[in-house]
Amino acid sequence: MEEADHTDQARAAKRIVTLDELALHNSHESGVWVAISGKVYDISTFLSEHPGGEDILLEAAGTDVTEDFFDLHNDEAQELLPAYHIGSLGLTAKSGTELVTDQSQRHSFLRPDIWQQVTVLEKRRLSHNTILITLKWDHCEEFGLPIGKHVLLRARDPVSGNNIVRAYTPTATKDSLGEVDLLIKIYHKTDGRAGGKMTTTLHHMPLGATLELKGPVGTFEYLGKGKCHVSGKTRQVNRFVLVSAGSGLTPMLQVLRAIARDAEDSTECLLLYGNRHEEDIFI
Template sequence: MTKSDLKHEITIDELRKHDNDSDPWFVINNQVYSGTAFLKDHPGGAQSIISAAGLDTTDEFMAIHSETAKAMMPGYHLGTLDSAAKIALSEPQSEVASNEPRDAFLNPRSWTKAVLSSKKKISADTIIFTFTLEHETQTLGLPVGQHLMIRLRDPVEREAIIRPYTPISEMNSKGRLDVLIKLYLEGDIGGKMSKAMNSLPIGHGVDFKGPIGKFTYLGKGLCSINGTEKKVKKFAMICGGSGITPIFQVFRAVMRDKDDTTTCTVLNGNRLFEDILCKEELDALLWGNEDRGEVIHTLTKAPETWKGLRGRINGELVQKHCEFHEETLVLVCGPEALEKSIHVALKEQGWNDDQILFF
């Protein structure tokens, strides 16, 4: 991830001059990189880069980014921290003492801790984890359409495990946070985060950071995408499995506002009927909003009694239910294979990339 011939040393003062939103530098394994080129098109949004400006982001970067992303980093390598900078950056940052409780729980530049208060199993492999925030009147501080990161430590190797999630809590809920997580626990190939979350005892503290994401729904059809506002008349929402969680958050915001004339079509793909997440909540939101909202489920292994659609979400299904329109924004979240196939189908049907947003 470095330029082998680059020997430039960077001081802490030089690094801190780039603790800003115009030319942010960040640190990975004591190596300094420029984040400026990522401000416009980073999948996590510009805020994820700005939030790391001037900081050591080793754990977050190594845990979340792919090998492809890591291979790109030599092109943005600026140099190595000098000895004094390494010491300064390793020291915990002091906070100004205050007796006033924070209004919002999340902080984009530092990890904050909430306590696991309950686990509710809603299917064979899906649990709602409820966390208690710092005080009972504290809000989460997460805009609609954004997500947060959860950090745990591997119980054996002690490496940081970090994954992004979208809570299903009400945005104005106080003192608590609900996160729906589909667990992958089978054999040795089970997910590290799944195993770590599943083993958490009630009362255990968990680290959170955020908000992150390039999309925010501001209400009444107005969206912000990487800081640029865009007005839409309709959302075509395509998801699979636990990809419903960010979709659900936006859908709920639209349906709850009776003055919001934006319409939504949700295409939700799953394997089994019991795999459909948030179904009761989606049905409740549709009650009385049938003129503005539609939720279509399709199952690949449906029971004989199933009266809905069968099979995977594909281009034909998308074309039938998501008619192309310049003022429609397509929101997509699901397994990588679904996202790739839907992207191809949408492009073939004439959609532009600025009309498609992947969570």
């Protein structure tokens, strides 16, 4: 067995994977490959073991995930990589500046492959542990977030200097282009629990500070009139039963708002919304 492992490692060391070949391996059927720091990994068998679920891995399948991997994972995750190594990337991935930098060529602000800079415009307290943050970008473009999708938010930890990345669902995009609202539940430090790294960073962040967004991400999208995409498949529904708690309400608000605004959308909705304490309710 040990000899076989050495043989596999030797083959992986010699194999060259092109960008086109990498891009073809982006699903359960084709296999899930990703590139990290110039090396290619087949993580198909790891999907069910991923602590964050397989959806986020499928979103990244077939691409270079170097930056996101080191932002989101610790040394323990890096130690797992050699077991999935299958080759080296033959060509470097395109940099963000090569993809699209001309603002006139873009129709929406969000890009799934580039971190976009935003500024903290306003912070408003909704409850004792919930704030609403308004983020603004320079160019008056549509946000470009499909209904049901979410974004990745990246901030710099003021203590360690490391990047922190978390997924959030905007409550709404502003009608005036160039702004978006994020609902943030603050996890304060207690005797038995450390404070949330991202939420405490956002809580203390001053107006005018900069953050970064990337997206859309997620495997659900509401297309209207009961039609939706779920994990790549189109479904038609007559009724949604929406179950949420705390700030987990925000993805539901997207769908509810879209249905309410469309006079021709007769999709029924039942919302079950829970909180631990009455003071936690923010709507």
